[in-house]
Amino acid sequence: MNSTINVPFFDLKRQYAGIKDAIKQEIEGVLDSMIVTNGPVVSAFEEAFAKYCNTGHCAAVNSGSSALHLAMRALDIAEGDEVIVPANTFIASPWGASYVNATPVFVDCYPSTWEIDIEAVERAITPKTKAVIGVHLYGQPCDAIRLRELCDKHGIYFVEDAAQGHGSTIHGQTVGSIGHMACFSFYPGKNLGTYGEGGAVVSNDKDLIDRVKRLRNLGSAKKYYHEELGYNMRMGAIQGAVLKVKLDHLNTWNARRYAIAQRYLTEIKNPAIKHQDQPEGVISVFHLYVITTDNREHFKAYMAENGVGTAMHYPVPCHLQECYKELDYQKGDFEHAEYLASHCVSLPMFPEMTDEEANRVIEVVNAYVPASETVES
Ligand SMILES: *Cc1c(COP(=O)(O)O)cnc(C)c1O
Numbered sequence: 001m002n003s004t005i006n007v008p009f010f011d012l013k014r015q016y017a018g019i020k021d022a023i024k025q026e027i028e029g030v031l032d033s034m035i036v037t038n039g040p041v042v043s044a045f046e047e048a049f050a051k052y053c054n055t056g057h058c059a060a061v062n063s064g065s066s067a068l069h070l071a072m073r074a075l076d077i078a079e080g081d082e083v084i085v086p087a088n089t090f091i092a093s094p095w096g097a098s099y100v101n102a103t104p105v106f107v108d109c110y111p112s113t114w115e116i117d118i119e120a121v122e123r124a125i126t127p128k129t130k131a132v133i134g135v136h137l138y139g140q141p142c143d144a145i146r147l148r149e150l151c152d153k154h155g156i157y158f159v160e161d162a163a164q165g166h167g168s169t170i171h172g173q174t175v176g177s178i179g180h181m182a183c184f185s186f187y188p189g190k191n192l193g194t195y196g197e198g199g200a201v202v203s204n205d206k207d208l209i210d211r212v213k214r215l216r217n218l219g220s221a222k223k224y225y226h227e228e229l230g231y232n233m234r235m236g237a238i239q240g241a242v243l244k245v246k247l248d249h250l251n252t253w254n255a256r257r258y259a260i261a262q263r264y265l266t267e268i269k270n271p272a273i274k275h276q277d278q279p280e281g282v283i284s285v286f287h288l289y290v291i292t293t294d295n296r297e298h299f300k301a302y303m304a305e306n307g308v309g310t311a312m313h314y315p316v317p318c319h320l321q322e323c324y325k326e327l328d329y330q331k332g333d334f335e336h337a338e339y340l341a342s343h344c345v346s347l348p349m350f351p352e353m354t355d356e357e358a359n360r361v362i363e364v365v366n367a368y369v370p371a372s373e374t375v376e377s
Contacts, residue, residue: 004307005307005356005357005360006307006308006309007307007308007309007348007353007357007360007361008309008348009309009310009311009346009348010189010309010311010348010349010350011350011352012188012189012193012350014350014352015253015350015351015352018352019245019246019249022245023195023241023242023245026041026241026242026244026245027238027241027242029041029241030237030238030240030241031238033237035237036236036237036238037234037235037236037237038217038234038235038237039237039240041237041240041241041244042060042234042235042237042240044240044244045060045240045241045243045244045247046058046059046060046200048244048247049184049200049202049243049247050202052166052167052174052247052250053174053175053176053177053182053202054173054174054176054177055176055177055182055202055203055204056203056204056205056206056209057202057203057204057205057206057208057209057210058200058201058202058209059200059201059202059209059212059213059216060198060199060200060234060235060240060243061198061199061200061201061212061216061233061234061235062197062198062199062216062233062234062235062236063185063187063197063198063199063233064092064163064183064184064185064186064187064190064199065092065095065096065185065199066199066216066231066233067096067163067183067184067185067199067200067201068092068093068095068096068133068159068161068183069095069096069099069100069231069233070096070201070212070215070216070231070233071096071159071181071183071201071212072096072097072099072100072102072131072159073100073211073212073215074181074201074208074209074211074212074215075130075131075157075159075180075181075208077097077100077102077130077131077157078100078101078102079100079101079102080102080128081097081102081103081128081129081130081131082102082103082104082105082126082128082129082130083096083097083102083103083104083105083129083130083131083132083133084104084105084106084107084121084124084125084129084131084132084133085097085104085105085106085107085132085133085135085318086106086107086108086109086115086116086133086134086135086137086142086318086337087106087107087108087109087317087318087319087333087334087337087338088108088109088114088137088314088317088318088334088336088337088340088341089135089137089161089314089318090135090163090164090313090314091314091318091321091323092163092185093133093135093161093163093318094106094133094318094324096133096183097131097133102130103128103327104318104324104327105124105129106317106318106319106329106333106334106337107120107121107123107124107334108120108334108335108336108337109137109334109336109337109340110336111336111339112277113140113276113277113278113279114137114138114276114290114336114340115135115137115140115141115142115143116134116135116142116143116147117336118143118146118147118150121147121150122150125154125156129154129156130156130157131151131156131157131158131159132147132150132151132156132157132158132159133159133160133161134147134158134159134160134161134179135160135161135163135164136160136161136162136164136165136168136175137164138164138276138284138286138287138288138289138290138313139164139165139168139191139257139284139285139286139287139288140165140168140276140278140282140284140286141165141168141169141170141175141282141283141284143170143279144158144160144170144173144175144178144179145170145171145173145178147178148178148179151180157179157180157181158178158179158180159179159180159181159182159183160175160176160178160179160181160182160183161182161183162175162176162182162183162184163183163184163185163187163190163199164185164190164191164285164287164288165191165285165287166184166190166191166192166250166254166285167191167192167250167251167254167285168254168282168283168284168285169282169283170281170282170283171281172281176202177202177204179203180203180205180208181201181202181203181205181208182201182202182203183199183200183201184199184200184201184202185198185199186198186199186200186239186243190287191250191253191254191257191285191287192243192246192247192250193246194239194242194243195238195239195242196236196238196239197239198235198239198240198243199235214227214228214230215228215230215231215233216230216231216232216233216234217230217232217234218230218231218232219231252351253351254285254286254351256351256352256353257285257286257287257349257350257351258283258284258285258286260286260289260349260353260358261284261286261289261349263358263362264289264347264358264361264362265278267362267366268291268362268365268366269366270365270366270368272293272294272299272368272369272370273291273292273293273365273368274291274292274293275291276290276291286349287349288313288346288349289346289347289348289349290313290344290345290346290347291344291345291347291365292339292340292343292344292345293343293345293368293370294343294370294372295370295371295372296312296342296343296344296345298370298371299345299368299370300312300345302364302368303345303364303365303368306364307360308347308348308360308361308364308365309348310345310346310347310348311345311346312344312345312346313344313346314341314344315341315342315344316341317334317337317338317340317341319333319334319337320338320341347361347365348361
């Protein structure tokens with residue numbers, strides 16, 4: 001290996017460099033109007049994003065966590081209810097349920113795709129179950145169509161946590177259009193991100209989205225009249241302006257991520273590295289490119305020595321997080337989620353990565369020799 005380029009795990013500055021003028025112009029428009037929260041720019045983004053997701057309606061909010069919280073409120077999920085969630089996800093996935101005092105019920109994932117195990121979901125359904133949250137983990141759609149069918153059969157809600165999945169599809173259906181409601185995050189690092197915080201709820205059910213819009217706005221449809229306990233979870237107009245500009249680029253950016261991912265998938269041929277299985281009919285937007293390997297610390301150190309950035313998504317599964325210790329889950333409850341948490345490594349993945357950088361990642365990963373083999377030789 002004679003190449004000496006370093007590859008960062010992620011670099012948002014490159015994206016900004018390409019859209020700077022358009023962003024500044026949109027932000028200036030917001031500032032000139034002095035309508036700086038909600039308002040016409042946010043409404044325009046809502047309309048465009050609903051269309052992008054192939055859904056009827058969208059409510060923009062101040063984060064993905066808020067989106068999940070308000071979805072639970074809009075569905076009247078409350079204390080005594082159970083909400084089924086995968087154990088291997090970002091901690092905010094079950095938090096919407098916890099915020100409304102419902103009980104998250106964790107289930108394991110499939111060992112190959114790392115997506116929520118539908119048979120495990122079916123076994124976890126009780127008379128108290130109100131909803132299932134399907135997470136499109138790393139940008140790859142979970143088996144949302146079958147999950148929706150299962151939920152319909154049991155008369156419960158299917159909510160998509162699409163915080164990592166903007167634009168991914170399953171059998172031609174866009175993520176966000178399959179559940180009763182779907183929640184997105186526009187955290188800066190997501191495939192579609194603000195320059196602050198943001199999120200959205202989409203649905204084909206106008207009443208549900210109208211309820212989310214009231215809840216985010218202090219429980220009020222008419223100024224100073226409050227029908228129910230609400231929150232201040234509105235989206236700032238500057239964030240709406242940023243999203244409006246970026247949405248036009250999202251398909252191009254997602255396609256670039258996909259191209260890099262397909263190269264990783266086909267060109268990384270190291271037996272010490274395991275990839276996420278991509279089921280037929282699924283097009284991931286590769287928010288992250290995650291692999292597993294036996295000795296993660298050794299691999300990460302090797303990558304760092306060779307100038308390639310890595311990360312971990314996520315090192316602790318939800319059921320073993322300190323914040324859920326009162327639910328009394330044990331180590332060993334969800335074998336596959338726990339395996340993933342202790343073996344996952346995220347490789348560099350962002351649309352502005354150059355071909356040279358992708359080459360370098362592939363070259364370095366392919367040259368990796370696991371620790372045990374090094375010791376033996
Ligand atoms: C980022 C993320 C969230 C939370 O979104 P925030 O905007 O950070 O609150 C929820 N679920 C998943 C799967 C996420 O990746």
